[in-house]
Amino acid sequence: MVLNExxxxxxxxxxxxxxxxxxxxxxxxxxxxxxxxxxxxxxWRELVDLGVSSIVLSEAHGxxxxxxxxxxxxxxxxxxxxxxxxxxxxxxxxxALIEAADDHHSTEILPEIVAGTRTLAFACxxxxxxxxxxxxxxxxxxxxxxxxxxxLNGSGATDFLVLARTATDTKGTDGLSLILxxxxxxxxxxxxxxxxxxxxxxxxxxxxxxxDHRQFVGAPDHAWDFVSGVLDRATLxxxxxxxxxxxxxxxxxxxxxxxxxxxxxxxxxxxxxxxxCAQLFCQLELAQSVVYKGLSAIDQxxxxxxxLASHAKxxxxxxxxxxxxxxxxxxxxxxxxxxxxxxxxxxxxRVCNQxxxxxxxxxxxxxxxxxx
Amino acid sequence: xxxxxxxxxxxxxxxxxxxPASQRRPVVKEEQIWAGRDRVFxxxxxxxxxxxxxxxxxxxxxxxxxxxxGGLSRDEEKVLEQEMARLHCRPPLYDLGLWMLGPALxxxxxxxxxxxxxxxxxxxxxxxxxxxxxxxxxSDLASLKTRAEDMGDHFLVNGTKIWTTxxxxxxxxxxxxxxxxxxxxxxxxxxxxxxxRTAGVSTTPIELISGxxxxxxxxxxxxxxxxxxxxxxxxxGWAVAKELLKHExxxxxxxxxxxxxxxxxxxxxxxxxxxxxxxxxxxxSSIRSRITDQLMxxxxxxxxxxxLFFQHRSKQVxxxxxxxxxxxxxxxxxxxxxxxxxxxxxxxxxxxxQSHTPREHNIVQNWAYNKAHTIxxxxxxxxxxxxxxxxxxxxx
Numbered sequence: 001m002v003l004n005e006x007x008x009x010x011x012x013x014x015x016x017x018x019x020x021x022x023x024x025x026x027x028x029x030x031x032x033x034x035x036x037x038x039x040x041x042x043x044w045r046e047l048v049d050l051g052v053s054s055i056v057l058s059e060a061h062g063x064x065x066x067x068x069x070x071x072x073x074x075x076x077x078x079x080x081x082x083x084x085x086x087x088x089x090x091x092x093x094x095x096a097l098i099e100a101a102d103d104h105h106s107t108e109i110l111p112e113i114v115a116g117t118r119t120l121a122f123a124c125x126x127x128x129x130x131x132x133x134x135x136x137x138x139x140x141x142x143x144x145x146x147x148x149x150x151x152l153n154g155s156g157a158t159d160f161l162v163l164a165r166t167a168t169d170t171k172g173t174d175g176l177s178l179i180l181x182x183x184x185x186x187x188x189x190x191x192x193x194x195x196x197x198x199x200x201x202x203x204x205x206x207x208x209x210x211x212d213h214r215q216f217v218g219a220p221d222h223a224w225d226f227v228s229g230v231l232d233r234a235t236l237x238x239x240x241x242x243x244x245x246x247x248x249x250x251x252x253x254x255x256x257x258x259x260x261x262x263x264x265x266x267x268x269x270x271x272x273x274x275x276x277c278a279q280l281f282c283q284l285e286l287a288q289s290v291v292y293k294g295l296s297a298i299d300q301x302x303x304x305x306x307x308l309a310s311h312a313k314x315x316x317x318x319x320x321x322x323x324x325x326x327x328x329x330x331x332x333x334x335x336x337x338x339x340x341x342x343x344x345x346x347x348x349x350r351v352c353n354q355x356x357x358x359x360x361x362x363x364x365x366x367x368x369x370x371x372x
Numbered sequence: 373x374x375x376x377x378x379x380x381x382x383x384x385x386x387x388x389x390x391x392p393a394s395q396r397r398p399v400v401k402e403e404q405i406w407a408g409r410d411r412v413f414x415x416x417x418x419x420x421x422x423x424x425x426x427x428x429x430x431x432x433x434x435x436x437x438x439x440x441x442g443g444l445s446r447d448e449e450k451v452l453e454q455e456m457a458r459l460h461c462r463p464p465l466y467d468l469g470l471w472m473l474g475p476a477l478x479x480x481x482x483x484x485x486x487x488x489x490x491x492x493x494x495x496x497x498x499x500x501x502x503x504x505x506x507x508x509x510x511s512d513l514a515s516l517k518t519r520a521e522d523m524g525d526h527f528l529v530n531g532t533k534i535w536t537t538x539x540x541x542x543x544x545x546x547x548x549x550x551x552x553x554x555x556x557x558x559x560x561x562x563x564x565x566x567x568x569r570t571a572g573v574s575t576t577p578i579e580l581i582s583g584x585x586x587x588x589x590x591x592x593x594x595x596x597x598x599x600x601x602x603x604x605x606x607x608x609g610w611a612v613a614k615e616l617l618k619h620e621x622x623x624x625x626x627x628x629x630x631x632x633x634x635x636x637x638x639x640x641x642x643x644x645x646x647x648x649x650x651x652x653x654x655x656x657s658s659i660r661s662r663i664t665d666q667l668m669x670x671x672x673x674x675x676x677x678x679x680l681f682f683q684h685r686s687k688q689v690x691x692x693x694x695x696x697x698x699x700x701x702x703x704x705x706x707x708x709x710x711x712x713x714x715x716x717x718x719x720x721x722x723x724x725x726q727s728h729t730p731r732e733h734n735i736v737q738n739w740a741y742n743k744a745h746t747i748x749x750x751x752x753x754x755x756x757x758x759x760x761x762x763x764x765x766x767x768x
Binding site for chain 1: 653671
């Protein structure tokens with residue numbers, strides 16, 4: 001549950017790189033001058049050259065053996081810098097899904113994902129929030145029909161991994177399949193949505209899209225058997241990103257409290273503020289411990305991390321949300337200006353809340369897994 | 373097989389053979405094995421278990437063997453803890469000397485003091501009390517006034533200590549006393565060991581809101597103490613006190629596992645008192661949600677402790693982490709108590725022992741008693757002060 005030497009070096013090299021290449025000002029630039037892909041393709045190119053596009057894969061598929069603790073360290077840095085990249089959708093979810101399905105796609109498209117020439121987007125959410133059991137997008141007699149409401153990296157992806165119902169008369173997560181659909185397939189419409197945090201996602205419509213059997217990823221009708229495990233691991237990686245953001249906020253707030261003077265003293269000397277910072281620190285370290293527990297459990301070969309994933313997501317949501325609210329408040333008037341970066345973290349936290357399940361979803365799941 | 377796996381296998385086999393079945397259940401207060409000259413055992417099994425563990429040095433597994441400890445490495449100690457937890461073995465010995473004084477003495481004591489006191493602690497021969505707080509020195513501990521006056525061949529101690537846990541049953545007390553009043557308040561404090569049988573020492577139990585009297589006020593009237601009983605050097609007591617406080621905080625945060633409360637499963641209790649619907653959910657959705665909060669905090673604390681263990685092992689301890697454990701752990705314990713009380717409904721209201729099941733009575737008593745945990749060993753507010761300054765670097 002601590003980073004080893006290689007993982008620490010990885011973290012510091014990614015941190016140095018992002019400090020140089022993608023500080024928070026890069027997010028502002030992208031927000032004010034969006035690219036068609038929704039991210040900076042040359043930044044992604046450079047990250048691919050650093051090896052992040054294969055980080056979750058086995059060494060047979062080009063991974064370097066940094067493990068999930070290593071990925072967590074990278075995601076923390078992404079969170080600290082608010083960097084916009086397809087790493088989460090295309091690698092942490094996409095490549096991991098392809099590898100877990102373990103079929104012909106592994107040889108056909110994994111190398112292209114690792115090379116950065118192909119990027120994936122996972123198309124799952126349909127209503128207002130993550131609820132894969134309610135998937136209504138239907139593949140019937142070779143024709144896909146449905147609409148996905150919250151597709152991360154939807155604008156930049158070359159292909160979609162679509163969760164669809166293929167067995168009629170099924171409910172919940174039974175009877176689902178994962179289908180690879182090229183972005184330029186006939187009947188696919190992509191609407192880019194610029195989100196509150198300066199990132200973007202897409203609404204993607206699949207209207208009478210023709211599908212053949214080679215487009216199935218993994219076994220038909222039983223996709224949830226492997227998708228759920230991949231999403232649990234991705235949830236832990238997301239929680240690591242969120243805590244990276246929370247930690248950056250805490251550090252920025254402490255720096256401000258050590259600098260700003262009122263009543264002729266540094267405002268950081270006020271006990272009311274000190275106690276709130278100390279409580280935030282405790283909350284952060286508690287959540288961090290669950291994330292490390294989950295990531296190291298994966299590295300130790302634990303197959304089922306469902307409970308740890310839900311646990312980590314809930315604590316990360318609570319922590320990042322509280323930290324961002326407190327950071328705004330403690331920055332006073334400056335905290336509500338766009339000039340200061342704090343508001344960007346505040347907004348990012350609320351977007352992260354919705355990715356792969358909100359607090360209600362994961363609290364309910366935790367309780368069910370614990371049997372009460 | 374690696375040496376540590378081999379150790380695990382041997383430990384498991386030894387515990388299975390040597391821990392009596394009756395010592396593998398959560399311990400009730402009356403059956404805890406407290407150290408002391410007048411040590412009593414509730415059952416012959418308790419005596420057997422204690423003696424077997426003592427003879428292996430496993431009452432203090434990681435202390436050096438030359439003082440009777442087990443001499444285990446950090447990893448081996450962890451394995452022993454895990455294997456004891458696996459069999460639900462009761463702690464073989466309860467004593468403040470074991471939890472707090474011993475570790476501090478190993479760092480700051482001289483050879484004669486270690487020889488004299490450590491092995492007696494390991495053997496459970498002496499029950500120790502702690503003399504820190506005074507009626508006018510609580511959070512501001514360094515303002516303490518109990519004096520030890522240099523009389524040439526001995527010190528003469530005068531003053532009073534409060535919240536001295538079980539001082540009425542203790543054999544010895546370790547105390548902070550003022551030996552020099554001329555400097556700042558942190559200077560001029562010494563750490564001293566006093567035999568409770570010395571003339572002039574007296575104790576008065578204090579009745580608590582839990583109905584028990586765990587704490588005493590202890591009085592020192594012209595108490596003569598040998599000069600060699602100062603630990604860590606004259607006027608250097610604050611350094612010893614701080615070392616010891618680290619262990620006290622750790623203790624406070626892990627009190628729950630030491631006490632081994634019988635009512636440990638919230639889910640089980642809630643199922644019994646509230647019931648479930650046909651889909652297997654608790655009938656009260658608000659309590660169900662609060663149980664989620666509680667379990668998530670409690671399990672996260674386990675992971676935090678585990679993380680701290682690995683940090684110690686790789687010698688990269690985040691300075692703020694040990695402090696967070698005390699603050700969060702004691703808060704979590706109290707939240708659990710409140711939840712337990714709510715789950716019991718009006719069965720959590722009666723103050724007569726005979727109208728409760730023993731378990732219900734325990735829950736109510738613990739709820740009241742555990743209010744002490746966010747106060748003792750440095751209040752939660754003091755913990756936050758220290759975190760803010762030491763871990764976060766905020767100005768004084």
